[in-house]
Amino acid sequence: xxxxxxxxxYKIIEKxxxxxxxCNPISGHNTLYWYLQNxxxxxxxxxxxENEEAVDDSQLPKDRFSAERLxxxxxxxxxxxxxxxxxxxxxxxxxxxxxxxTDTQYFGPGTRLTVL
Amino acid sequence: KQEVTxxxxxxxxxxxxxxxxxxxxxxSAIYNLQWFRQDPGKGLTSLLLIQSSQREQTSGRLNxxxxxxxxxxxxxxxASQPGDSATYLCAVxxxxxGQNFVFGPGTRLSVLP
Numbered sequence: 001x002x003x004x005x006x007x008x009x010y011k012i013i014e015k016x017x018x019x020x021x022x023c024n025p026i027s028g029h030n031t032l033y034w035y036l037q038n039x040x041x042x043x044x045x046x047x048x049x050e051n052e053e054a055v056d057d058s059q060l061p062k063d064r065f066s067a068e069r070l071x072x073x074x075x076x077x078x079x080x081x082x083x084x085x086x087x088x089x090x091x092x093x094x095x096x097x098x099x100x101x102t103d104t105q106y107f108g109p110g111t112r113l114t115v116l
Numbered sequence: 117k118q119e120v121t122x123x124x125x126x127x128x129x130x131x132x133x134x135x136x137x138x139x140x141x142x143x144s145a146i147y148n149l150q151w152f153r154q155d156p157g158k159g160l161t162s163l164l165l166i167q168s169s170q171r172e173q174t175s176g177r178l179n180x181x182x183x184x185x186x187x188x189x190x191x192x193x194x195a196s197q198p199g200d201s202a203t204y205l206c207a208v209x210x211x212x213x214g215q216n217f218v219f220g221p222g223t224r225l226s227v228l229p
Contacts, residue, residue, distance in 0.1 A: 004159070033216075042120070042205050042219025043160070056216060091159055104150060105217065107159035 002026070004108035006092050012114045018080035021111045025073070025094030032069060033105065034077050035091040043091055049075065050097060079113075087115045118143045118210045120220035128226040133196050137223045139189040139206035147209040151180050151191050154203045154222065163204075164191070196227045 005024040013019050025032050030051050035043035046065065048056040051072035060067065064083070069075040079086055089112050093105040119142045129135055139149070148167045152160040164173045164180040166189070172181040179192040189206055203224045207217040 041221050042207070043217075044219070045216050048216060093160075104162050104165050105160075106162065107152075109157075109159045112157075 004092055004094055004106055006090075006108035006111055008111055009109060010112050010114075012116065013082055014116050015084055016081040018078065019082050019113065020079075021077045021090050021092075021113075023075045023077070023092030023108060025075070025092070026106055028096065029094035029106075030072070030097035031095045031103075032075050033093040033095075034067060034075070035093065037089045037091055037110070039088075046077070046090075082113075082115045084115050087113055089113070118146075118208060118218045120206060120208055120218050122204075122206060122220040122223050124223060125221070126224040126226075128228060129196055130228050131196060131198060133227075134192070134194050135196055135225075137191040137193070137204050137225070139191070139220055141187045141189075141208045141218075143210055144184050144187050145211040146184065147211055149180075149182055149189050149206060149208045150217065151178075151189075152205045152207065154205060156202075160205065193225075196225075198227050198229045200227050201225055 007022050032049040034046040037043045047060045047067050049069045052069050067077045089110040091110045093107045095103045095105045121140050123138045146168055150165045151163045153163050154160045166173045166182045177194040182189045203222040205219055205222040207219040209217050
């Protein structure tokens with residue numbers, strides 16, 4: 001069974017440019033997460049989807065970040081315009097989505113963004 | 117607000133040693149706690165998931181314990197190997213914050229041959 005797929009793996013852009021990341025979760029997983037991970041720190045949640053609905057986007061900087069999950073499967077995270085401080089690894093994860101928060105999360109390899 | 121800390125930040129041991137990694141969380145109202153492994157440039161791999169009603173979980177040379185009331189978890193690695201070198205992160209799923217995990221900063225482990 002394929003794991004969580006993310007692309008691109010690496011992206012280098014100049015500040016003020018737009019950038020987009022793509023995630024394909026494990027088949028059958030209803031819940032999808034986007035995390036941001038800075039060097040030497042643990043991941044921080046940006047947004048969580050239950051099927052196609054964004055149920056928690058409280059940590060997403062909505063002035064420049066946006067996300068969508070079409071048909072409750074693939075998801076795209078966009079930054080426009082990018083700032084120097086956005087340089088980080090962006091991780092996507094998925095889980096089956098059982099009630100009570102008992103299921104485990106499976107992570108993709110991440111996209112390493114460098115903003116120059 | 118739930119906060120998760122991990123001690124030590126980094127650890128270097130010779131091959132064959134048994135070792136313990138520590139995780140502390142400030143709010144004991146959690147659904148579960150999960151230990152992950154992260155290799156350089158890679159995503160996170162789940163190692164062990166402990167439900168709030170459980171005291172420990174074991175997988176091979178790994179044993180994770182949970183003391184919910186004191187806000188602590190430990191990951192015990194027996195007979196460490198160079199292949200165990202990675203960053204180990206713990207994450208808790210608080211009862212009051214939906215299904216979102218809160219991660220610790222991780223412990224970077226180096227096992228020397």
